[in-house]
Amino acid sequence: MKISTKPLLRVWAWQKEAACRGMDPSVFFSPVSERGRARRRREEAAREICRACPVSGPCGRFAHTSQQEYGVWGGYTEKERRSIRRITDRK
Numbered sequence: 001m002k003i004s005t006k007p008l009l010r011v012w013a014w015q016k017e018a019a020c021r022g023m024d025p026s027v028f029f030s031p032v033s034e035r036g037r038a039r040r041r042r043e044e045a046a047r048e049i050c051r052a053c054p055v056s057g058p059c060g061r062f063a064h065t066s067q068q069e070y071g072v073w074g075g076y077t078e079k080e081r082r083s084i085r086r087i088t089d090r091k
């Protein structure tokens with residue numbers, strides 16, 4: 001039996017255009033002990049990449065709907081996504 005992957009490929013197609021494609025993921029995901037200024041600097045470097053990314057919209061929506069807990073997605077930090085989730089959960 002052959003299983004079609006077309007719908008799945010369509011769902012993930014935006015990733016082909018990602019500005020972060022092939023980049024070191026450590027820019028987007030923090031080491032366990034990262035805090036304070038180091039964290040803010042890394043997150044700002046990631047957001048700078050996201051600002052120039054042509055698929056930041058789909059990326060941010062994916063992170064929100066799949067409730068990604070870690071990393072910078074669509075230009076949003078973990079903390080920002082948690083805040084958005086708290087607001088939207090109240091509605």
Ligand code: SF4
Nearest residue numbers: 018020050053059074
């Ligand atoms: S918005 Fe940021 S995290 Fe998302 S695909 Fe683009 S560069 Fe990568």
